[in-house]
Amino acid sequence: MSRFRNAVVSGLVLLLGRGRPRPEKDPSRIVPALPPNPAAELAVLALLGLSALSALGFVLVYAFADDLPAQNQLLGLTIGGAFIFLAVALIVVGLKLVPTEEIVEPYPPFEHPGEQQVLAEVLEESGSRFSRGGLFKLGLLGAGGALGLALLTPAVSFGPLFQVKQFLSTPWRRGRRLVDETGKPYKASDIEHDNFYLAFPEGTPDQGREQMGASLIVVRLPPSTLRLPPGLRDFPADGGILAYSRICTHAGCAINMFRSPLFQPDEPRPAFVCPCHYSTFDPATGGTVIFGPAGRPLPMLPITVDGKGYLRAKGNFDEPVGPSWWGVRMYRPNP
């Protein structure tokens, strides 16, 4: 029985194994010979076809894009698909169709002492005619350095240097009215409690409004809650209208949140919050920092109400506007 089984098995092996010789190391070849893999070849061909179809699909989608819904998605799917199918085809080629034998070979030498010796000798010997080698090197260094300096000089034209003054100029002057985004002047009666207002100096063009010193955040607080330091006591108008620079003193973003306390235990005081890094300023105490990374209080603008009820600046900010720089506390904005 067992002999019969052996005969059947060996017969099957002979029959099925025919035409599939075991790979042998052929010394005349560099790349080892492997048996064909028709299944993988077929898969690669199919993938190449799919890739081509996908790529042509991209062209079609592009041509009729205006009549198609979700054109961006279809464009992405077709071109992405073309790449992916081609990629998979090549990876199948790499893993199943070309030999990926692992070869061992020596690493290149860590160094080449002989070549090093030759290089050193050539360099050392080529200078033998110079009797004042040190002086020559110094001269070369001087000429090269001076030329480098000369070539760098035109880069100074990029921008002004040593001009702190422009950091201190703002469009605010005594008597300038506060206007809203449309240019309409604010009246003291426009400023309500629990709200905040964006203001610009009257008469500045659109580009001028982009200056760091132009925009204001204006709020009204109950006069009894104000705890302003002595120098800022006469800055508010109409008892409780306060005007601060809108630009955070930390990283220059626009302050766009006025936290008017809705829930006293959690948020005891009204506060300005910058959305970039959450520097939080107290409008009642002259813009002092109560939380967050800002290092300086928010600059405050002195304002007043004129005879017709309009809000007007009384002068310039008490502190430099915008993010801080080396020595910022030594300066005051130009009056």
Place this chain on the structure above:
Amino acid sequence: MLTRRAIRALDQRSGAAPYLRKVMRYLFPDHWSFLLGEVALYAFMVLVATGIYLTFFFVDSTKEIVYHGHYAPLDGQMMTEAYASVIHISLGVKAGLLIRQTHHWAANVFIGAIVLHLLRIFFTGAYRKPRELTYLIGVTMLMLSLLEAYLGYSLVDDLMSGMGLVIGYSVGLSLPLVGENLMNWLFNGMYPGQAALWPRMYIAHVLIFPILIGSLLAAHLLLVMLKHHTQFRRKRAQTEHAIMGVPAWPGQAPRSIGLALATAGVLFLLGGLVQINPIWLWGPYHTYSSTNGAQPDWYLGWLIGGLRLMPGFDVVIDGYTLVPNPFWGGAGFPLVVFGFLYFWPWLERRFTRDYAFHNLLDRPRDAPARTGIGVAMVTWVVIVFLAGSSDRTAVIWNTSYVGQIHVYWVLVWVLPTLFGLIAWWTCKELQAGERVVLRRHEAEAEARLARARRGEAEAPGEPSAVEP
């Protein structure tokens, strides 16, 4: 025959046959983690290709115009020509959105792949002699890529990009001693700068930085080739002196090209299917406007975290401001991280006194101190990164923002120490475990030997019947 004729013609005219032969049979050791650097390279190619397309439509001007374009909600708004041109690319140019989104995705994947590649290099000690130069060039490319990506993000001039730009300006302004002059010089005056700024950023983004990164990339790859790849020791044939790998042709080439195409394919799929930075929704930037809950691209998350986590103070001596606050989170923190990366190979060499050449990679457990310090650094950066998202978690889970920041003040020092120590201890334990196994194998071998000898001496020709 055609192949042979082509090769002959090429060699006769260039003499390149010996070099091409070397390149074709260049060996690539096989390990999945060696592909991370390749992904970065291919993402860079996609960036260059899509970027070139975008330059044909982008306008590098901050001239204010009144918008009348494809996006009706912004109709009639004042905006810069730069922003209007990017809205046009996104909504008016056929396939423009696909290319723009693919470009943006490619930037995110590019930097992600570099960071993962760097982690692989660090934790396996691949930067050791003789590959320090390759490593330094790589770290420099990471730094340049961050700046390059930031420039691209800023060029669009939507509300988010403007907010990012003014933060960068403030960090520059805060640099001690040189800040105000440097920023005045770069921006041609005080923020938001003059008309000159946009052409400057543009030429930096599309020419200067790509050339710098491309040249360093070439040097990086050349050095890799000259010194050959490092390898893990998985087989006996792999030693410090012998490399084992698959030759570039025919084994490696189809797989590598396949990976390149797959990278491009995935990036295009992302660009088509997954929306990124829909700039028309943000609106134009003005210095006086901002938005809540803004988050930068992921690779700048650690810097916004650093800026937000810093307690509020400027360094002031006797009324003179020396270091404004944004310096710490925006410049000091990345300087420490990059300083660590630049000096690490020399620091390690000093302390381990390992001046030898290395071609074999360490496993993380083989160098417990390096792994511990690396894990601590990674944890440090990741915690700061997470702190940068506190405003989002505050909204999503209704937790206090201020409370989270206070927790992070503790975590940012405690967790790196803790995780570093755990990593170091784990490495030590793994090593000890391996030593136990090794000793057991040795002891068993000795016992077998001793038994064999005893058997020979006592009862020649008879196998020992009793197992000990």
